[in-house]
Amino acid sequence: MPSAVHPLLATAHALADAAARQSMAYFRQPLEVVTKADDSPVTLADRAAEQAMRDVLAAQAPEDGIYGEEHGQQRLDAGRVWVLDPIDGTRSFITGSPLWGTLIAAFSGGRVELGMIDMPVLGERWIGQDSVAMRNGQPVRVRDCTRLAEARIVTTSPDIFAPADWAAFDALSRQCAMRRFGGDCYGYAQLAGGTIDLVVETGLQPYDYLGPAGVIEAAGGVITDWEGRPLGLQPDCRVVAAATPELHRAALAVLQTQ
Secondary structure, three states, X not given: OOHHHHHHHHHXXXXXXXXXXXXXXXXXXXXXXEEOOOOOEEEHHHHHHHHHHHHHHHHHOOOOEEEEOOOEEEOOOOOOEEEEEEEEOHHHHHOOOOOOEEEEEEEEOOEEEEEEEEEOOOOEEEEXXXXXXXXXXXXXXXXXXXXXXXXXXXXOOHHHOOHHHHHHHHXXXXXXXXXXXXXXXXXXXXXXXXXXXXXXXXXXXXXXXXXXXXXXXXXXXXXXXXXXXXXXXXXOEEEEEEOOHHHHHHHHHHHOOO
């Protein structure tokens, strides 16, 4: 790995470590749950973890921008923007499931320089950078799946879909070999690791998808919106991630014809 990327990776590790110290202190403890304006839940753990991440950036990269789920946006015109989701899968966190994670992306020049999916309870840290994806330091790669009939597809929950989008997902997933629900951000990690082949979701924000995008693309996968457009800082995005370009094209063809 070129020496020039080491500070970026070091900052990402520091961000994940800072978030984990906060989130793990609250995990499976009594917590007040607040409903946000978009009807999603939030806890003190989410907010404390993101504040800890912001403190790291204030010390290590004060000139960079921040796009965070809990504490808003600042300096989005900076050369690099850190996109942060302190606890992706707050419902899993609240219910004691281990399948929640911290998502981090370093976004610059319209692309993800570095993506990270950190799973504190599982002890897994997935990193994508410079076309190399790793889980705990070991290289990972997507599965060579090109046909829907052989694909394993995952989404977090049927509840995330509007009726028309659910009809499209249902039509797609019934052409696949296996469909599973649940897992939140871990589905994207599984795709990068070669154990599933498709993730399809809707209503996502940049902090939900850019960290995973960096990991998936480095592992050889493809991730876009449902129209096949590259992902950036657009809100309310419908996302499809696939192991191979062929599978991605096949999935888009079904989603776009429903």
